[in-house]
Amino acid sequence: MRNIKKEMKKLASVYVEKPHRVFSMYLNTDPSDPDQQGREWKIHLKNGLNSFENYLKEDGNREEKRNFKMVREMVENYIREHELNLSKSIVIFATADQKVWFAERFQMPVVTEFSWEETAKIDQLKKMYHQFPKTGIILTQKESIKVMDAELGTLKDTNVFELDLDTEDWKEHTGPSHNQLSMGSGGRSTKQDEFQERFEANRYRWYKRVAPKLDKLAKDKQWESIYLVGDKQEAEDLKSHMNKVITDIINKNMLDHEEKQVIDTVMA
Structure with missing residues (x-):
């Protein structure tokens, strides 16, 4: 497992401009969560990714749309690879050029959220680290x-x-x-x-x-x-x-x- 403290510093310094964006994802996959008994995380993941794709279709920026599709493919490949060995959560930060790629499964709960912005949204990760540092x-x-x-x-x-x-x-x-x-x-x-x-x-x-x-x-x-x-x-x-x-x-x-x-x- 990577050095999370160092990774957070790197993520905090990331800033990209259009048509590039940083994808941030916190996905609750906790099997003990009453709201996850039917693997609802799959629906939340699909809906979250689709909402960005639909927005970018309307926005009309082809290059940004292409970048998001590349990130989506990376994210979905990671999920498929680890689907049978999930913990309580998955946290991913990614850019299309892979200059940013952070993907980890944690034995800590998260609130499911997605963002596609100029910066990595690391607030939840910082909170998790504060609760359970090295x-x-x-x-x-x-x-x-x-x-x-x-x-x-x-x-x-x-x-x-x-x-x-x-x-x-x-x-x-x-x-x-x-x-x-x-x-x-x-x-x-x-x-x-x-x-x-x-x-x-x-x-x-x-x-x-x-x-x-x-x-x-x-x-x-x-x-x-x-x-x-x-x-x-x-x-x-x-x-x-x-x-x-x-x-x-x-x-x-x-x-x-x-x-x-x-x-x-x-x-x-």
């Missing part, structure tokens, strides 16, 4: 920590840190968790009790060792907001060791939940 979501659950890098409700990257109980070092890896306690049913509760006691005795010190890694990620990813999600005491311990400012703590164990559900919880 964000780090750090999920803690005992000896496992999952880090989600997100922006405008969309997951960009994940990192997983797990504590090696033999060396007491935090190791970064991708893929499923490796530190699950595996044992026969007869020894499970005893092993878990022993681990719980050891974790509680060492949690503060162990989290102190991983905090600099999380601070570095926050700096590298340029997070503007950071959320800690997990057991309140674990999150508080981690927060006390981090240099970066924590936006909020969400007292829920969600390390094994789907990323989309975690993002929705943070956005709520």
Whole structure:
């Protein structure tokens, strides 16, 4: 996913003169929206595009009409390509010469609107970014920590840190968790009790060792907001060791939940 903050700066500086125009589109495609149960977004898209085309027919500027048809084709091709994998919204900015082409699907709601003007209409995008800027979501659950890098409700990257109980070092890896306690049913509760006691005795010190890694990620990813999600005491311990400012703590164990559900919880 592109750097939205940089893209907004570029879009804000765009100005074109007739017969060129910038097409701006915010399309609500949220399947959970009661008004979208019959995929009404298709009708809104068609009506929005047709209204500009009809206006340009009456206006009589052939070159501008041709430019709009080129943009319309680009937009409809993008929609067709991604129709089976939509999120809550689609945002597009485009010019016929493709000097402007921004097309993204977001897990954030928008109010459907279209414009064909000298400038890109970025007000809604700015509002969306203000609500969900570059964000780090750090999920803690005992000896496992999952880090989600997100922006405008969309997951960009994940990192997983797990504590090696033999060396007491935090190791970064991708893929499923490796530190699950595996044992026969007869020894499970005893092993878990022993681990719980050891974790509680060492949690503060162990989290102190991983905090600099999380601070570095926050700096590298340029997070503007950071959320800690997990057991309140674990999150508080981690927060006390981090240099970066924590936006909020969400007292829920969600390390094994789907990323989309975690993002929705943070956005709520």
